[in-house]
Amino acid sequence: MARIQILSSPQWAGAAADCVTEVTARNPVALIGFPTGNTPVPLYAELRRRAAAGLWDASRLRGVMLDEYLDPPAADISSWSWLRRELFDPLGIAAGRILRMPHQRSGIEAACRKFEEDLQSWGGCDLQLLGLGANGHIAFNEPNSDPGSRTRAVTLSAETARANAAYWPSGFVPEQAATMGIATILEARSICLLVRGAEKAAMLRAALQGPVGREVPASWLRQAARLTVVADRAAASALV
Ligand code: PGA
Numbered sequence: 337m338a339r340i341q342i343l344s345s346p347q348w349a350g351a352a353a354d355c356v357t358e359v360t361a362r363n364p365v366a367l368i369g370f371p372t373g374n375t376p377v378p379l380y381a382e383l384r385r386r387a388a389a390g391l392w393d394a395s396r397l398r399g400v401m402l403d404e405y406l407d408p409p410a411a412d413i414s415s416w417s418w419l420r421r422e423l424f425d426p427l428g429i430a431a432g433r434i435l436r437m438p439h440q441r442s443g444i445e446a447a448c449r450k451f452e453e454d455l456q457s458w459g460g461c462d463l464q465l466l467g468l469g470a471n472g473h474i475a476f477n478e479p480n481s482d483p484g485s486r487t488r489a490v491t492l493s494a495e496t497a498r499a500n501a502a503y504w505p506s507g508f509v510p511e512q513a514a515t516m517g518i519a520t521i522l523e524a525r526s527i528c529l530l531v532r533g534a535e536k537a538a539m540l541r542a543a544l545q546g547p548v549g550r551e552v553p554a555s556w557l558r559q560a561a562r563l564t565v566v567a568d569r570a571a572a573s574a575l576v
Contacts, residue, residue, distance in 0.1 A: 338529075338544060338563040342572040348532060349378035352465075352566045355528045356383060357392050359463045364396040367435075369464040369516075370423060371402050371475070372415045373503075375530050376467065377422070384426045394427040400461055402475040403515040404437035405500075406444065406489060413508050414439060438514045441489070448487040448514060455487075455520070464524035468531050471495050472539050472552035476515035480550045485517030518556050526562040529554070537574040540567060545576060 343351050356379075359366045370376070386392035404415045411417060416436060424434060435454055438447035455461065466474050471493060477485060478493050491512055492500070501509040521527070531540050543554035544565065557563050 338558065338565050340544070340565045340567065340572070340575070342567050342569060345532075345568050345570075348566065348568045349382040352376075352379040352528070352530055353382040353386060355564060355566060356463065356465070357386070359526070360392070360394065360397050363462060364393070365398060366462040367398045367400055367458055367460065369400045369402055369461050369466075369521075369524065370419055371465055371467045371530070372418050373467040375532050376465065378532075379465075379530065380422045383423065387427050394429060396433075397427075397429065398433045398435070398458065399424060399429055400435040400455065400458070401437040402464075402466070402521075403513055404439045405510045406439060406441045406512040406514060408439070408510070409508060410506070413504055413506065418503075437487075437516075441512065444489045444514060448489065451487045451514075452520065461524035462526065464521055464527045466521070466527060466529050466554075466557075468529060468536055468539055468543065468554055469496060470499060470535065470539065472543060472554050474518070474521060474554050474557065476513045477518050477521075477553045479553060481518055481553050483518045483522075483550070483556050486520050487514065487516050489514050518553060522556060522560050524560070526564070527557060527560045529557060529563065529565045531565065531567040531571040533568070534570040534573060536571045540565075540571050541574040541576070 387394050476490050542552045548555040
């Protein structure tokens with residue numbers, strides 16, 4: 337059963353940040369998966385605030401990436417550079433404490449296998465934070481992805497490519513990416529699904545209350561060992 341927290345917008349970031357700090361309080365070297373996107377922006381601001389105010393020591397935690405564009409046209413157009421800027425650098429998390437997703441098409445299959453091996457040898461993910469795609473994707477596992485999928489290269493749907501292009505001012509439209517698989521994600525010891533905004537309401541309902549299946553990749557999260565959903569009131573408005 338998922339634990340569903342429904343919060344007013346001003347309280348959302350604090351509740352999401354508590355999910356992270358509860359894990360690092362128990363285990364300061366916890367391995368935590370951090371997504372990119374618009375959804376976690378207020379969460380990352382809150383985590384930076386707590387760290388800067390001396391309320392939270394993040395410097396020992398370890399990070400893992402969920403997905404990455406393949407062969408972007410510039411090094412700063414990447415989930416890696418975005419996460420470094422928004423989170424890892426301000427929190428003082430050194431690059432050696434971050435398990436980076438492969439980003440080059442050449443040799444991608446071997447690199448994805450190595451990522452999976454590293455994830456195991458780093459002890460597996462303690463907390464996987466996730467955004468919810470407009471089409472129900474988690475990481476870049478688009479609709480129809482195999483629930484047994486592992487880390488691999490994928491082609492983005494037109495909708496996801498458009499949504500991602502909007503993150504970058506340069507006109508970059510991603511086509512291919514590397515992503516953790518659904519099975520990889522479900523192995524995390526706990527998962528926190530972050531959802532904000534009315535435009536996600538129908539999809540959140542489909543994920544939590546519709547059929548579990550390939551049409552809505554996020555629906556597989558209901559099979560996770562421990563799922564917490566942190567939603568604002570607008571995103572939760574279609575739940576019954
Ligand atoms: P968003 O993206 O946070 O920018 O809405 C979520 C996702 O596509 O996973």
